[in-house]
Amino acid sequence: MKEIMTGVRQKLPNQDNKFNKFLKNKIKELETGDKTEQVGVFGRTGAGKSSLINAVIEEQGLLPSGSISACTSVIIKVKANKLNPKYEAKIEFITKEEWEEELWTLKHSLGDNEDAQDSVETLSLLYGEEWKNETANLMDKKYFKDIPEFLNSGSKSLTRDTAKDLCSAFVKYTQSGSKEVKKWYWPLVKCVTFRVPNNPRLQHVTLVDLPGNGDRNKSRDTMWKKVIKSCSTVWIVAEINRAASEKEPWEILKESCSLMGNGGECQQIHFICTKSDHIGGSDDHSAAGVRARILEKNKEAKIKVRAEFSKLKEVKKQFSEECFEVFTVSSEEFLRKKHLDPDDTVFTEIPTLQKYLQDLNNRHTETFNYVSGARGILSLIQGASSREGADIKTTVSIELEGNLSHELYIVRKTMKETFTAFEKRLSEGVEKSKSSCEKVLKSVLYPTKNGSAFHRSLKSVVQKGGIHKTTKGKLININMKLTSCLTDSIDEGFKKTFPNERSSGPFNGVINKFSLGTEKLIIKKECKNVKLQLTFLKTEEEKMKTNLNKLIRERKKTIYSSLTTTIEETMKPCYDRAKLFKGHGMLNKMRGTIENHVRRSKDVMFDQAKSTMMKQLRDLNSDILEELENTMQESIHLSLKTDGVSIPDVSEQLKMVNNYYNELT
Numbered sequence: 041m042k043e044i045m046t047g048v049r050q051k052l053p054n055q056d057n058k059f060n061k062f063l064k065n066k067i068k069e070l071e072t073g074d075k076t077e078q079v080g081v082f083g084r085t086g087a088g089k090s091s092l093i094n095a096v097i098e099e100q101g102l103l104p105s106g107s108i109s110a111c112t113s114v115i116i117k118v119k120a121n122k123l124n125p126k127y128e129a130k131i132e133f134i135t136k137e138e139w140e141e142e143l144w145t146l147k148h149s150l151g152d153n154e155d156a157q158d159s160v161e162t163l164s165l166l167y168g169e170e171w172k173n174e175t176a177n178l179m180d181k182k183y184f185k186d187i188p189e190f191l192n193s194g195s196k197s198l199t200r201d202t203a204k205d206l207c208s209a210f211v212k213y214t215q216s217g218s219k220e221v222k223k224w225y226w227p228l229v230k231c232v233t234f235r236v237p238n239n240p241r242l243q244h245v246t247l248v249d250l251p252g253n254g255d256r257n258k259s260r261d262t263m264w265k266k267v268i269k270s271c272s273t274v275w276i277v278a279e280i281n282r283a284a285s286e287k288e289p290w291e292i293l294k295e296s297c298s299l300m301g302n303g304g305e306c307q308q309i310h311f312i313c314t315k316s317d318h319i320g321g322s323d324d325h326s327a328a329g330v331r332a333r334i335l336e337k338n339k340e341a342k343i344k345v346r347a348e349f350s351k352l353k354e355v356k357k358q359f360s361e362e363c364f365e366v367f368t369v370s371s372e373e374f375l376r377k378k379h380l381d382p383d384d385t386v387f388t389e390i391p392t393l394q395k396y397l398q399d400l401n402n403r404h405t406e407t408f409n410y411v412s413g414a415r416g417i418l419s420l421i422q423g424a425s426s427r428e429g430a431d432i433k434t435t436v437s438i439e440l441e442g443n444l445s446h447e448l449y450i451v452r453k454t455m456k457e458t459f460t461a462f463e464k465r466l467s468e469g470v471e472k473s474k475s476s477c478e479k480v481l482k483s484v485l486y487p488t489k490n491g492s493a494f495h496r497s498l499k500s501v502v503q504k505g506g507i508h509k510t511t512k513g514k515l516i517n518i519n520m521k522l523t524s525c526l527t528d529s530i531d532e533g534f535k536k537t538f539p540n541e542r543s544s545g546p547f548n549g550v551i552n553k554f555s556l557g558t559e560k561l562i563i564k565k566e567c568k569n570v571k572l573q574l575t576f577l578k579t580e581e582e583k584m585k586t587n588l589n590k591l592i593r594e595r596k597k598t599i600y601s602s603l604t605t606t607i608e609e610t611m612k613p614c615y616d617r618a619k620l621f622k623g624h625g626m627l628n629k630m631r632g633t634i635e636n637h638v639r640r641s642k643d644v645m646f647d648q649a650k651s652t653m654m655k656q657l658r659d660l661n662s663d664i665l666e667e668l669e670n671t672m673q674e675s676i677h678l679s680l681k682t683d684g685v686s687i688p689d690v691s692e693q694l695k696m697v698n699n700y701y702n703e704l705t
Contacts, residue, residue: 041407041410041411041414041697041700042410044414044693044696044697045067045070045414045417047693048067048417048418048421048688048690048693049064049067049068051688051690052064052687052688053686053687055686058678058682059424059678059682059687060687062674062678063417063420063421063687066413066417067414067417069413070410070413070414070417075406076119076244076245076246076404077244077245077246077272077273077400077401077403077404078245078246078248078267078270078271078272078273079245079246079247079248079271079272079273079274079275079397079400080248080250080267080268080271080273080274080275080300080306081093081247081248081249081250081274081275081277082250082252082274082275082276082277082289082292082296083252083275083276083277083278083288083289083292084252084278084286084288084289086279087277087278087279087289087314088105088277088279088314088315088371089103089105089249089277090103090104090105090249091105091314091371091372092275092277092312092314092369092371092390093118093247093249094371095369095371095374095375095390096241096247096390096393096394096397097118097236097239097241097242097247098239098241099203099236099239100203100204100375101202101203101204101207102118102127102203102206102207102234102236103116103118103207103234103249104207104211104214104215113226113227113229113251113260114213114214114226114229114230114231114232114251115230115231115232115248115249115250115251115260115263115264115267116214116231116232116233116234116248116249117231117232117233117234117246117247117248117249118234118236118242118246118247118248118249119233119234119235119236119242119245119246119247120235120236120237120239120242120243121235121236121237123235124237125237125238126199126200126201126237127199127200127201127202127203127205127206127234127235127236127237128197128198128199128200128206128234128235129197129198129199129206129209129210129232129233129234129235130195130196130197130232130233130235131189131195131196131197131198131210131213131229131232132194132195132229132230132231132232132233133187133189133190133194133195133196133228133229133230134228134229134230134259134260135194135259136179136190136191138258138259139179139227139228140179141258142227143178143179145503146159146162146163147159148503149500149503162227165223165224165225165226165227166183166223166224166225166227166228167183170183186223187225187228190225190228198210203236206234210232212224212225212226213225213226213229213232214226214229214232230259230260230263231263240398240401241394241397241398241401242397243401243404244400244401244404244406245397245400245401248267248271250264250267250268251264252288252291252292265299268296268299268300268304269299269300269303269304269305269597270304270305271300271304271305271306272305272306272307272308272400272540273306273307273308273309273310273396273400274296274300274306274308274309274310275310275312275393276289276292276293276309276310276311276312277289277312277314278311278312278313278314279313279314279315280313280314280315280316280318280337280338280341280368281315281318283311283313283341283344283345284341284344284345284347284348287513288513289311290348290352291513291515293309293352293355294352294354294355295515297352297354297355297357297358297359298358298527298600300358300359301357301358301359301535301540302358302527302531302534302535302538302596302600303597303600303601304540304597305540305593305597306359306363306540307363307540307541307542308363308365309359309363309364309365310365310366310367310393310396311345311349311364311365311366311367312366312367312368312369312393313338313341313342313345313366313367313368313369314369314370314371315370316334316337316338316341316368316369316370316373316388317334317370317372317373317388318370338368341366341368342366342368345366346364346366349361349364357528357531357532357535358531358535367389367392367393368388368389369388369389369390369393370388370390371388371390373388374388374390374391407704408704408705409583409586411697411700411701411704412579412582412583412701413579413583414697415575415579415694415697415698415701416575416576416577416578416579416580416583417576417579418690418693418694418697419572419573419575419576419579419694420572420573420576420679421687421688421690422572422689422690422691422694423570423571423572423573423575423576423679424573424679424682424687425687425688425689426569426572428569429569429570432566432567432569432570433569433570433573433680433681434680436561436567436570436573436574436680437676437677437680437681439557439561440556440557440558440561440577440676440680441673441676443555443556443557444556444669444672444673444676447554447555447556447668448665448668448669450550450553450554451547451550451551451554451664451665451668452665454547454548454550455547455550455661455664455665456661458537458547458548459654459657459658459661461533462530462533462534462537462653462654462657463654465529465530465533466526466529466530466650466653466654467650468529469525469526469527469528469529469530469646469650470526470646470647470649470650472525472529473522473523473525473526473642473646474642474643474646476525477522477525477638477642477646478635478638478639478642480521480522480524480525481518481521481522481634481635481638483521484516484518484521485498485631485634485635486631494627495626495627495630497510497516498627498630498631499619499626499630501516501518501615502615502618502619502630502634503615503619505519505608505611505612505615506518506519506608506611506615507519507520518611518634519604519607519608519611520604522607522611522638522645523603523604523607523649526603526646526649526650527600527603527604534596534600536548538592538593538596538600542589545589546589546592546593546596551585551588551589551592551664552585552589554581554585554668555581556577556578556581556672556676558574558575558577558578558581559578561574562574562575562578570680573679573680576675576679577672577675577676577679580671580672580675581672584667584668584671584672587667588664588667588668591663591664591667592660592664595656595660596660598656599653599656599657599660602649602652602653602656603649603650603652603653605652606645606648606649606652607645607649610641610644610645610648611634611637611638611641613637614633614634614636614637614638615634617633618630618633618634621633
C-alpha cells in the first residue's frame, strides 16, 4: 500500500495549486504512526508479576523473578522488536539535575523524617559508605564510570541474542539486594524498555510492569502518571492464598482508580490470582482429588475477590462490575502443560489472557485505516479526472453543505447541554468544598492513630508537595482530599460524557453519529458520476471522527486532572513554608501553616479550579466544532467544485486498492 501511494504522490504534477497540495497532504497524513495498546501490570514484590509476564508472552527468563528484590521505582516496558531478531533493552536515566535535586532531598531525609531508612538504603546502593563523607562530591564522574551514559546521553542500550543473557545484563539497573553486584543503579533509572523479537502477542501491545504508587523523583512520578493514564487494560496481580485479604493490591486500585478511569482510558481491570496450583494438605492424593481441590479453591478465590471489589465505593464510581474480571493462573503449571498437554489448562487461565492480548492486537486498525484512507484519496483523484456531471456536482455539494450545517447544529447543541450540566455540578462542588475543606483537612492533619510519630509523616508530606506514602503503605494526599468534593460532583457525569468504552463515544455518541449522508447518495442512480467523490467524502468523514475521538480521549485526561493540578499549585507556597520548620513545636507549626493557608485561600481556590476546568472544556468544544466544519467544508469544496485539473490516471491503482479494502472488510 505504501509503495502504491508513494508512486501516486510522485505522479502528481508539481503545479502549485490548491487541489494538488490538498492531495499530497492527504497522502502524507496516511502515515499515522504505530500507537500500541498498553496493559499496566501492578502487584507487590513476590506476587508473581515477572513470572506472569514471562509466561504470557512465552519468554522464559526475560524478566528476573525469585530471590532478588525487585526495585520499587523503575517502570519496565515490554514491547515487540520489529526491526531485528535481537533482544534489546533501552535504559532511560533521570537527568543529572534531577539526581542533584534528589541527593539534596535524600540527605535532608536522614533526620526527623519517615523516609530516613529508605534514604540510607538508596544512597548506599550507589555510593557504598562514601556518601557519609560530608566533603565527598557525589556528582563526581568517578561514581558513574561504569555508566558514562548517565552523564552524557541520558540513555544506555543493551543487545543480546537470548532473553536470559539480556536479563543478566540489565538486572543491576532494575533490581537490588544481591551481594554479587557491587553497585545497583536503579535510583538513577526512570524507565527500561525491552524489545522482544518475533512475538505476535506484542505486535501492537505493550506490557508495562508498574510500581504500586508514584515516586519522589518528579520525572519518574510524571512518567508513572502518564503511563497509567494511557493503559487500556490494567492487571492487578496477587497470590491466590491472600488475594482477597491482602491490602496492597486493593490499595493500588483505590489510589489509582481516578487516574485510570476518568483521568485515563482504562476499559478493563483484570485481577489475576497467581500460584493457583498451590494447595494445602489432604488425605486424597489422587490426580482426580488434587484436580477437584484446585478447581474448588480457584472458584472460591474468584467469589471472594469479586465480593471485595463490590465493597469499593470509590473505585465503582470509575468502573462498573462489567469492567472487572478475575483470573486464576499458575505460570509454572502453564509452562509444564504447554509441553505435555497444551489443551489441559484447568489450573491456569494464562491461555485466556493470551487470547485477550491477541484480541487487543486484532483490534488494532492501523492497516485498515491506511487502506481505507488510500482508497478514498484514489477515488477522489480518479473522480476529479472526469469532466462529466457538472450539474449533479453542484446539486450534491449544496445538499452536503446543508447536511453539514444541520449536523454541526446537533453537535453544538449537545455540547452546550453538557457544558451547562458541568457548570451546575461544579458550582455545587465548589460550595461543598468551601464549607467542608477545613473539616476534610483536619481528618488528614490530626489522625486518630499513629499520632506520636505523625510529625515525621507530615514532614515528608510537605517536602513532597502534599503527597506521601507512609512506611506502612498508607497514602497521604492533601491535594486530592481537598479536591474530593469537586471530583465527586462531576465523576458520574464525566464518565458518561467521556466513556472509556470506545463503542459508546464521547458527548453521548454525537461525534460517532455525525454524518453527511454520503452513503444514501452513493446508491442513487443520478449520483453515479460523483460516486468516487462521495466515496472519498465518506472515508474522510470516518477518518476525521477517528482522529477527533483520539483527540478527545487525550484532552479529557488533562481536563479531569486540572482540578487537582489547580489545588496543587495553590497549596505549593504553604508546603514550601511548612517544610522549613525544625525542632520543638515543628508539628503544630506545619499544621498551622497549612490550615491558615486553606482558610485564606478557600474562597478563591475552588472557584479557580472550576474556572480552569470550564475553560478547558470550552476550548475542547471549540476545537471539535472547528475541526468538523473546516475539514468537511474543504473536502466538499475540493472534491465537488474543482474541475479541469491536470492529474494522472489512477484507475489501475484504485482497482488494486479496492481489492485490498474488500479483503480486509
